[in-house]
Amino acid sequence: MSPFARWPLTARGTGAALLAVLCFVLAHQFGIPELSYLSVLLALGVAASIATLYVVRRTERVTRAFVPDVAAAGQDVLVRLRVEVRSPLPGAQGRWHDRLPDGMSGDAGGVFPQTSSGMRRDGRAVTLEYAATALRRGILPVGPLSLVSTDPFGFARRRHLVGAPVPLTVTPLIAKFGAIADQPGEAGGSLRTTTDRLGQGTDNLVPRHYLPGDSMRRIHWRASAHRDELMVRQEEQETTPEAIVVLDRGVRRWAPEAARTPGADPGFEVAVSACVSAASRLVQEGYVVSVLDVDGTLLHDPIEGGDATGVELLAIGFATVTARRDAPVESLVAALAGATTGPLVLVTGAIDEADAAALAAVPHHSSLPVLMSVSATRPALVRAAETGWRVASIPPGVDLSVAWSSVVDRGGSRVGA
Known part of the structure; x- marks a missing residue:
């Protein structure tokens, strides 16, 4: 904050203070007592203005609401603030600014209107709102609210913070994946309800x-x-058909930032979005969907077919998921040993030909094995396709819906350049 921002006087108040000093000097130099009276009057006015802001008791309380209350990455959010002001003196027009975290952008400020005097229990309510965009997923703290208050004469100002930050949950973006056209509705796994x-x-x-x-x-x-x-x-x-979606969180296949903060690694963000999008599509198809880590660990409770609320809870749970300790892709083979399922979607990062060879046994456990890789080498994708995977390259910026359709609807592969 600059020194000028800490200065308690406005431009009008600073001018009044300088004029008071000038009148005092001229009064003594030229022997004009009226200037002395004017100097004292201006000085008292400035002092009284400062006192109304820093001495007179004034309280503010803010409540903040988001529309929607849970946002998806890239979605616009309407932020509504209700500020209750209690003060024995009226307040002049001021300024307000809501602090936005990294991961959100928007014009979160404006003019704070005049407030009348009143010490009612509920205070004088002022409603503010602004639009912001959630740029990345995570739990993002919005606030506190910064208020710049001025006295009724506009001589003094006071900058202070109101309220505490309020967390906004930003979930991964769920792309609209197309239906699985060539899979029979009764296809399912060996584990059935x-x-x-x-x-x-x-x-x-x-x-x-x-x-x-x-x-x-x-x-x-x-x-x-x-x-x-x-x-x-x-x-x-x-029998209820089953499907499995695997999010490979092995840190070796992602940038180091993927293990630190949600939203820091663009490649991992694409993978999380692809994982939740695939799970959402399969739930709509009527499958009971299990979302696993590459070592077979459940990342979320299984979601029943048609359970839209379960998909929402999955997205909320994945708002903070990050890469973790390294786990070899071979662990997926061990986790699926002796089991069969319907569709199986593996979302992974930087795999090579050796990883693709290690995954060669997985397609035999699924009626629809799909491998979606953010940064696999072309030879690795070709090798995976030869072993039975339907492969798709999904680097950052790709249209996930198109990538999904290219390998599911037509039964082909999208290897990429």
Whole structure:
């Protein structure tokens, strides 16, 4: 802050103070007592103005709200502030500025209106608002509010902070991935949820021939009458298809910044967005989606098919995810050993041919193996494609929706240059 910003007088107040000094000097030099009176009057006016700001009790309270309350990276946010002012004296027009963190941009300042006197319990409320853009994901502290107050004469000013920072959650951007066109709806893995609907209607009941020992209460009378022999109800087991999305957080495959602060590494940001976008698409397709780290660790509770709230919670949870201690890609092979699933999407960073060779066994565990790499070498992507992966290169700036469609809708690969 510059020395001029700390100066308690405005330009008008500074002029009044200088005029008071000048009148005092001229009064003594030329023997004009009226100038002495004017000098004292100006000095008292400036002193009284300072006292109204620094001595008279004045309190402010601010509440801050965001619209939407949870933003996505790149999204505009409306910030609304309600400032309650309690003061026995009226306040002149001033200035306000809300402090924005790194990762947000916007014009967060303006003119603070005049306030009337009043010591009511709820004070005099002033509503302010501005628009800002969330540039990167994370938990971003917005505030405090800086107020520059002036006295009714406009001689003095006081700069002070009101309230504490309020965190804004910025989630990764969820791209609109297209539907999986060539996958049957019943495709699923070996781990399935079973629903027993006995006694909940006949839609899920399959009649079979009566066997000695069957309960008479399970006789399906309509089927028995139709076939002219006793038939009993047998519950049909419904299977829920499963999918897996893997976010490779191994720090060796990312820039060092990816392990420090959310949003610091553009490549890792693309990967996080691709991971959440793929999970969102698969949930819409009706899959139970598990989001894993490359070593098989669950990064979020499994999300049931069609659970939009679960996807929102996943995005919120991934607002602060970073790269971590290194884990080899081979650990994914071990984590999937003996298991099969529907779609499997691996989102990774800088892999080479050796990594691609180590992942060669993974496609056999999935009906739709997709590998999306931010910075893999071209030979690595070619090698992965040869082993059964549908590969896509997704460097920063790429359209994730196009990359997804290129490998899923048409069953091809997007290796890139």
